[in-house]
Amino acid sequence: MNALEKALTIKELHDLINNLEHRALSFYEIASSKKRIHEIFALCDEAIFHKQLLAYKALTDPRAAAYAFAGSTPFSQSFRGYFSAEQALEDALYAAPASGWAFLHPPRESWQIWLIPAPGRTALISAWGSFEQCYAWLLEQQKHYACLRSNAELRERAAAENLAAAAPALSPEPPKQRPEPALNCNAADAEAPDLTATGPSDAVCSGNAAPVPEFLQLKQWTAQLHALPQPEARQQRLYALELPGAPEISQHADLLLHCSELDSWQSRPAYIAEQVNPQGRFIKHLVLLGAVDAMQAVRMARLFSSQFQHDIAALKKIGWEPLSACLTHADTLFKCSNEQAEAVWQAEGYHPFIPAHFIHTRKFIQFAEQPASSGTPLLLLEERQKIRVIHGENRLALSRTEQAYPHLLLHRRHGLSWQMIQSIIAGLAQPVDVMELHEAIQQHISN
Incomplete structure (x- = not known):
């Protein structure tokens, strides 16, 4: 690929990524854009495209991109994670005694790095920007504070501590030599798997x-x-x-x-x-x-x-x-x-999850329900390839944005009908508890 072709391809990548990020595209346009990006990446495995690849990953799967980026740095063992909420990030950073850093990336926002320069210190926070801009800021802070231990330093320290702990059993004198890193990935030391x-x-x-x-x-x-x-x-x-x-x-x-x-x-x-x-x-x-x-x-x-x-x-x-x-x-x-x-x-009280769009959420039978929590399951009936809600109005009202809900599923083929379910509900104390209703229906089926 000559220089002109590279320049045109990079421009096309920029345009594709910018359209995905900032334009309201149809599903067909989104799929076509992603397909073209994959084609370009398959053809071009040169260093000049690495930044564009990272920008695309940050757009399509920001969490995976953050961990991939952090894993490529010499400070990956001090990385505390990717967070979309500020409070969760603070809790993770301040919970660890040693210095550390993390990415903050709220939905539809750019990126920040938060850095704890020393135990007991409040976090230093970068300006909003891209991976590269935030990481450049981190390196500047590292020059000033020398606060983060590199992966190699952490491995060497661990090896030295292990060697020092073992020294009394080996010799009355502490070892004089500089310890080698404890971890080694030299392919010559082991036979490659098949x-x-x-x-x-x-x-x-x-x-x-x-x-x-x-x-x-x-x-x-x-x-x-x-x-x-x-x-x-x-x-x-x-x-x-x-x-x-x-x-x-x-x-x-x-x-x-x-x-x-x-x-x-x-x-x-x-x-x-x-x-x-x-x-x-x-x-x-x-x-x-x-x-x-x-x-x-x-x-x-x-x-x-x-x-x-x-x-x-x-x-x-x-x-x-x-x-x-x-x-x-x-x-x-x-x-x-x-x-x-x-x-x-x-886990205790577990119920399997079902995708939200599988469910016809309007209740056929109107009755009062017990208050619900996040762990309260929906009680559903499958009939004629449709899944309808028997009990779950209050659970659904907790959040309409969840992608999946805990559930209990009954089937029409077991001899159930809506009239039968209504008669069972009429015999229960109001407001109705979902587990009591499920047990009553199961008891009716077994009889």
């Missing part, structure tokens, strides 16, 4: 474990591996997976890979977790590959979700083959999780 990969990664790996590849083939997708910011996640060889060829998947599912045995992950069950916020409202699914067992999967899912102040409501397992066929769309992933996957763990 899997499809396009190149080595600079991600941290421990001991004599096989080096983690930069790319991994997942069915029809090429996944890029990113180290997570938490030291515990790095120690456990837990990596986030990004699918550059299918960025839409990241809108409804986070993907993780446990890299302990890279040549055997496909033979292990895949796990699907439902991520929820502190109020118990659904955020998105989490897909974990390569976990040894369900207990490890729960720990790793919680470790990943905790960086966003989220938790998991349930964990289910399924084979990678059927899961991969359902991964592309949010609706098919919900269906797979609720109908095909096997439940292995769930």
Whole structure:
């Protein structure tokens, strides 16, 4: 590609990204623009396009872009996360005793970096800007305060502390030599695993474990591996997976890979977790590959979700083959999780989630309901390929913007009718509790 072609392609990229960000496009125009951007990235893997690629990632999946960007810096182990709310960011920064930094990115706003220069100090805050502008500000603060330890310094300090702790058992004299870093990713130290990969990664790996590849083939997708910011996640060889060829998947599912045995992950069950916020409202699914067992999967899912102040409501397992066929769309992933996957763990009071647009929200039978909380399930009836609300008016009124709601589902094929449900409701104390109503209907069916 000559200089003129590069200039024209960069201009086209700028125009496409600007239109996606600032213009009201039709669904067809959005899809066409994203398709053209992917075509350009596939053709042009040169450094000159890296900034445009980052700008596109920041637009389509800002959280993934923030973690990818932070992971590429020498201060990734001091990174506290990506936040869209100021209060959550403050809580995360001030909860840690050491210096740290984080991205703030409210919806439809630009970016800020918040930096804690020393324990007990209030945060320093950058001006609003892009990744590069905010990070340039961070480097200026680092020059002035020297507050952040680099990844190499943190590893060297940990190695020195471990060596000092072991020294009394080895010799009456403390060691004189400068300790080597404890973590080493030299490919010569270990035999590469047998899997499809396009190149080595600079991600941290421990001991004599096989080096983690930069790319991994997942069915029809090429996944890029990113180290997570938490030291515990790095120690456990837990990596986030990004699918550059299918960025839409990241809108409804986070993907993780446990890299302990890279040549055997496909033979292990895949796990699907439902991520929820502190109020118990659904955020998105989490897909974990390569976990040894369900207990490890729960720990790793919680470790990943905790960086966003989220938790998991349930964990289910399924084979990678059927899961991969359902991964592309949010609706098919919900269906797979609720109908095909096997439940292995769930929080107390858990109810599976159903997408909001699956539901016909107008109640057929009008009656008073008990007050609802975020954990209160909708009681639904499926009939003639439609799902209608029996009980849930108050739950829906809590928030009309949730993408999925906890639910209990009954089926018309079990012999239920609206007249029957109405007679059952008439026999209950008013206002009606959803769990009492569900139990009464189930009792009627069983009789």
